[in-house]
Each structure stands twice: as C-alpha cells, then as structure tokens.
Amino acid sequence: MSASSAPRVTRIAPSPTGDPHVGTAYIGLFNYTLAHQSGGKFILRIEDTDRGRYVASSEQRIFDMMAWLGLTPDESPLQGGPNGPYRQSERFGLYGDYARQLVESGHAYYAFETPEELAARRETAQQEGHVIAIPSRDLAPADAKKRVEAGEAAVIRLKVPRDGETVVNDRLRDPIHFANKEIDDKVLLKADGYPTYHLANVVDDRLMGVTHVVRAEEWITSTPIHALLYRAFGWPEPVFAHMPLLRNADKSKISKRKNPTSVEWYQQQGYLPEAMLNFLATMGWTHPEGQEIFSLAEFQRVFKLEDVTLGGPVFSQEKLRWYNGKYLREVLSDEEVARRLHDFLAQQKTDLPNDDYFRAVTRLMTPRIEVFSEFMDKTGYFWSENYLVDEKAQKAIDAGQELLPQLAARLKTLPEFGADSIKQLFHDYAGEKGLKLGKVMPPVRAAVAGTMESPDLPDLLATLGQERVVARLNKAVQ
RNA sequence: GGCCCCAUCGUCUAACGGUUAGGACACUACCCUUUCAAGGUAGCGAUACGGGUUCGAAUCCCGUUGGGGUCACCA
Missing domain, CATH: 1.10.8.70 (Glutamate-tRNA synthetase, class I, anticodon-binding domain 1)
Known part of the structure; x- marks a missing residue:
C-alpha cells in the first residue's frame, strides 16, 4: 500500500444496455486498483438514465462479471453504501434541482427546440465545421421561465461561453485546450426530466466524493463540458485520466462484430479470471521488472497511473489464450x-x-x-468406448496387427499397472523383438485413443487402467 | 469534414538525450522425445517520413503522413 497518497475514490459507471463488456472490466481493473492501493474506495454506479436502451438483465450481469473477476466494488447498488442510491434512475429527483440551479446562476438555459428541429441545422453546421447555435439561448431568462411554468416542454442546456477556451487536465497527457466556440451547448436535463450523462455524471461524482475519474479515451472530447460544469457549480475538479481504447486487430475501437466483447463469452469458453485480469493489465501498462505473469495483488503493489502508455492496444485473443494456458500450467x-x-x-x-x-x-x-x-x-477416449478412430490411427492399428495381441497379453499379466512398469514392458518387448519403440508404441496409442495426438503413452495407459487398455487392444485386433 | 488524442518488431511493450534499440506473444529452426503438447536454445523482426535543436535524438521542437476517437433530449 502506498502511504504517500491520500485515499482515492474511484468508480466505474456502466450503462445497463447489453452484455457485460470487456472494456468495463478493463477500466474496472484500473479503478479498483487505484482505489485499493491508496486505501480508498471503488464505487460501481449504474447509469440507467436512458430508458430507451435499458436492458433489465444487464445490471445483474455486470455485477456478476465484477464478482467473477474479483473486482468487487466497495459501494454499489448491490452492497449499498453511504452515498446511495447507486442507480441513477433512483436519484432521479436530484438532478433537476442542480440543473435549475445552473439556470438561476446563468450557466444554463431553457431551450424549446426539439431534436427534429435541430437535426437539419446540425447537419449543415457539421459540414461547415462549426457548432450549432441554439436560438433559445438568446431568449430572456424571465420569458423562458414563464413558458416553462406554463407547461411548455423544454430541456435545460449548458450555456457554454462564446469566447475563450476550456483546458482539460489529464494525468496522462499535456493539458488539452478546447476553444469554447467548438463546444456544444449540451443538453443537461432532457424534456422527460431525466438528466443526460454529462449532468448526472458530474453531480454524482461530486456527491459520491469521487477523486479520480479514470475512464476510456472516447470521453476526452466531452471532458471540457464536465470541466465547465464543475466550474459552474463551483466544485473542484477530480483528477481525470483517460485510458487508451481497447482495439480490434484493425485498430478500430473494440467491437462485437470483430471480437468477442462479452466477458460472459470468455467465461463460457473456460478462461480464468486471473488470466483475463493479467492480460488486461498489460493493455497499456507493463510490469516495471518485465514480469509477464503477476497477480492482482502484485499489480496493486507496483501499478502507477503515470506509467500507462497511450497507444491503442490491440486486444489479442492469442495472447490471452497464452496467459490462460500459463495460469493452468504454472500458476x-x-x-x-x-x-x-x-x-x-x-x-x-x-x-x-x-x-x-x-x-x-x-x-x-x-x-x-x-x-x-x-x-x-x-479427451473423448477417456470417457467412452465409442471414441472415434481417425485415419492416421487406423493406419497405425493396421500396421500393428501382429504386435497388438502380444502386447495385449503382456499388459494383461503385468502385476503392477503403473507408468514405470508399463514403460519397462515396452522397452523389454522392443528389445526382444529387435524393434524400435517408434514401431511398438504407435499402434497401441492408436488403439487405445483413436488418435495419435495424446499424452505420454505409459501415463496414458496407466491412467486408463489395465482392464480398459487390454480390452481396447483386443478389440483393435479383430 | 471540424475538433481532439495517438505513433518503437505482425501484436503487447522496454528505453525516461549516449544501449549491438531489450523482453513477451506469434512465426521458423533445433534440442528433448513414443505421438501431440509443454519445456529449453537459437533465429526472424521495429524507432512512419521530413526538417530542426544538440557533441550526441526512438527520446526535445515543428511540419507531413498514418491510425483512432468525437461531433444525440446514448452513455
């Protein structure tokens, strides 16, 4: 535990809109680690403000993924905590007040345009390379307020300064400058009263005491909006750090079409959570001593945010498989x-x-x-007598018709059916007949396994057991 | 297209102004060996390009190119 840093409060804020995503696991790993190495807290907050895309089962599956990986949050909808509720849908009442507070202070305004009205305007604006102006911005605040009170549908938009620039500080990068005229007057509160991501995210991070916002790079361009919000509220900004995006082999943002992105898929394929975590940790980071294999605890011991590299790492199934095999064999x-x-x-x-x-x-x-x-x-041949015999194996069996009965007879009377004595038996037989082991063993292997690709023969036979082996050899002879 | 981020072997990366540019995955060969693996050894393989700065640049600066992200009343 690094004693030098104050306790960090981190979070992940997934939306329950589909399969539990490997990117969530990735960002979760870093947030979990950052929090725990400082003796802080790691929060899981569910951002379910989009009723349209909400998938009921999704939330539970996110919890399951985190539990499977061993990245259990300290606070979440599941275990609760002092800053709950942890579902934005349950914090619904909060956001409106904060949005209106911004209207009062002149940092936001009521807007009456519908998305449809804005669509055409947006298209031309984008082609001309500038941000759209929202007509409602120029309404007299008192008039706008009156219309809202009269029941007219409205959203609340952030009033981004027309001049100057907004600087985003990122732990992993130089300060990023955005000209304010490039920043949209983003909707903060939708017509249905739900907050957008930008508002909910900032309000909740503040209320939950989040000190470090570590998220994927795709969020960089919306960070000036968040920075503006913090300033409008008069709140100190958290530390921002944008992690590189996991990539497909073609370098595009990792996607379902080009990669399995559901952690459940990896579970169903029989991957180990330790291997997945270890692999994920190497996406944008390397162990300072060059260690390839390390545990979560070791990662926590040596990880430093500043050491994260920014090239978009390709998510390589091949490397993941190697990690998994390594854990199976050596860990x-x-x-x-x-x-x-x-x-x-x-x-x-x-x-x-x-x-x-x-x-x-x-x-x-x-x-x-x-x-x-x-x-x-x-391993079909270990569990059934009806195992398939492939072509190569059949050839070996045919070639061994003479040896097979003799070997069957010897094996049948072997007093102790262990790998060592079996091995000795083969050596003795080969010696007596003046044959090479490479002549004697293949037919036996083919007969008992139906394939040439199988474990060490004496081990294999010892494991199968005397009775089964002898029966299979005799059967192969007929 | 505007804005923003990024740039070392095919892939993940090391280097923090001075190294024969290191390691891992993958690939190839060899060793081990009764097959297939595993394991061991070796090989292949990179600083995108062009300008600066400096005694010296993968490293700092500028430009170009390339890749990516983002431009919703989605997150």
Whole structure:
C-alpha cells in the first residue's frame, strides 16, 4: 500500500444496455486498483438514465462479471453504501434541482427546440465545421421561465461561453485546450426530466466524493463540458485520466462484430479470471521488472497511473489464450485446475465426477489445452468406448496387427499397472523383438485413443487402467 | 469534414538525450522425445517520413503522413 497518497475514490459507471463488456472490466481493473492501493474506495454506479436502451438483465450481469473477476466494488447498488442510491434512475429527483440551479446562476438555459428541429441545422453546421447555435439561448431568462411554468416542454442546456477556451487536465497527457466556440451547448436535463450523462455524471461524482475519474479515451472530447460544469457549480475538479481504447486487430475501437466483447463469452469458453485480469493489465501498462505473469495483488503493489502508455492496444485473443494456458500450467495447482475444470464442465452440463480418474486425466491434459472448452474435444477416449478412430490411427492399428495381441497379453499379466512398469514392458518387448519403440508404441496409442495426438503413452495407459487398455487392444485386433 | 488524442518488431511493450534499440506473444529452426503438447536454445523482426535543436535524438521542437476517437433530449 502506498502511504504517500491520500485515499482515492474511484468508480466505474456502466450503462445497463447489453452484455457485460470487456472494456468495463478493463477500466474496472484500473479503478479498483487505484482505489485499493491508496486505501480508498471503488464505487460501481449504474447509469440507467436512458430508458430507451435499458436492458433489465444487464445490471445483474455486470455485477456478476465484477464478482467473477474479483473486482468487487466497495459501494454499489448491490452492497449499498453511504452515498446511495447507486442507480441513477433512483436519484432521479436530484438532478433537476442542480440543473435549475445552473439556470438561476446563468450557466444554463431553457431551450424549446426539439431534436427534429435541430437535426437539419446540425447537419449543415457539421459540414461547415462549426457548432450549432441554439436560438433559445438568446431568449430572456424571465420569458423562458414563464413558458416553462406554463407547461411548455423544454430541456435545460449548458450555456457554454462564446469566447475563450476550456483546458482539460489529464494525468496522462499535456493539458488539452478546447476553444469554447467548438463546444456544444449540451443538453443537461432532457424534456422527460431525466438528466443526460454529462449532468448526472458530474453531480454524482461530486456527491459520491469521487477523486479520480479514470475512464476510456472516447470521453476526452466531452471532458471540457464536465470541466465547465464543475466550474459552474463551483466544485473542484477530480483528477481525470483517460485510458487508451481497447482495439480490434484493425485498430478500430473494440467491437462485437470483430471480437468477442462479452466477458460472459470468455467465461463460457473456460478462461480464468486471473488470466483475463493479467492480460488486461498489460493493455497499456507493463510490469516495471518485465514480469509477464503477476497477480492482482502484485499489480496493486507496483501499478502507477503515470506509467500507462497511450497507444491503442490491440486486444489479442492469442495472447490471452497464452496467459490462460500459463495460469493452468504454472500458476494454479493441479488440484485447483481440476476443481475449476470440474465446475466449468458442470456448468456446461457435462457431469463427470471429480474423482482420482478425473484428476489424473486433467493432469495429463493440462499442458495440452489453453482453455477449458478444449478439454472434452480432446479427451473423448477417456470417457467412452465409442471414441472415434481417425485415419492416421487406423493406419497405425493396421500396421500393428501382429504386435497388438502380444502386447495385449503382456499388459494383461503385468502385476503392477503403473507408468514405470508399463514403460519397462515396452522397452523389454522392443528389445526382444529387435524393434524400435517408434514401431511398438504407435499402434497401441492408436488403439487405445483413436488418435495419435495424446499424452505420454505409459501415463496414458496407466491412467486408463489395465482392464480398459487390454480390452481396447483386443478389440483393435479383430 | 471540424475538433481532439495517438505513433518503437505482425501484436503487447522496454528505453525516461549516449544501449549491438531489450523482453513477451506469434512465426521458423533445433534440442528433448513414443505421438501431440509443454519445456529449453537459437533465429526472424521495429524507432512512419521530413526538417530542426544538440557533441550526441526512438527520446526535445515543428511540419507531413498514418491510425483512432468525437461531433444525440446514448452513455
């Protein structure tokens, strides 16, 4: 824990509009870490002010994702906290007052134009390269107020200064200058009384005591609006830091069409949360000692915001798979791998007992898979006598018709069916017959597994067990 | 298109004015070996371009090019 910094309060503010996104996990990881390494708090706030895009199941799935990754928030709709409620829809009443406060202080105004009225104007304005002027801005405030009180539909818009510039401070960049004339008079409060992102976000961050706003780069251009809001309210700004955007292979912003972006997909494929986290941490950041494999705790120990790099990192499935395989092979114990694999299979509705046999098979297969979803495809012959025999294997079996019965007979009478003694048996047999091991073993492998791609033969046979092996060899001879 | 951000191997990145530009993934070869993996060793492979500044530039400055983001009563 770094004692030098004051407790940081961070947050993620996802919208419940679809699948739990890998980008949310990514930003969540950094926010969680920043908060926890300073002894602060990490808040999960649900930004559900858009009723149109709201998806009911989405919120729970976001919680599940965070829990799965081990990035449990300190405050959220789920666990509550002193700054609740943590759903913006439940904070509905708040925002109107803040918006009206800005109207009163002259930082915002009532606007009566509908989106349709503005659409055409916006199009030409965009082509001409400037921001649109909202006619209502020039209304006398008293008149506008009267119309609103008379029941006319209106939004509240931020009154962006016409001159000067707004400077955004970003921890990871030089100060960013925006000419005020380039900044739109953004809607703060919609006609339906709901706040837009800009208002809700700033008000809630303030009310919840957020000190560090760490979010994706796509938010940079709306940050001057937020800065203007903080100033209009007379509030100090939080520290802003915009993380690079995760990218598709073609460098565009990561998207569903070009990449699986739902964390649930990775769960269903049998990825480990540790591997996912480790991989995500390397997107824009490297361990100072060059360590590739490190835990969340280690990340928390050494991470510094200032070390984040800004090139848009391509989200590489390949590298993620490698991480996953590495965790399977080198980080988790055999027991743990078996336990997790068993849970994974149970969720896929594959019921196998977590017994000695299952654990032995798992041990054999761990270096041969990278994600759990490969497991069943590669181990059919361990679970059934009706395993497929591929072409190569069939050839090996055909070529071994003479040896197979003899080996079956020897294996049948082997007093102790362990890998060592089996190995010895093969060596003895090959020696007696003047054959190479490469001649003796393939037919056996083909016969018991139906494929040439399988674990070490003595291990394989020992695991399958004497009875099964002998039966399979005899069957292959017929 | 306007505005904004960014720029080292194919990919993730190290370097914080002085290195034969380092590591990891991927790829290739070899070793190990009963197959497939895993593991080990080696190889391939980059400072986008052009100007400055400096004794010296991947590193600082300017320009160009390229990539990305953003321009909603969505977040």
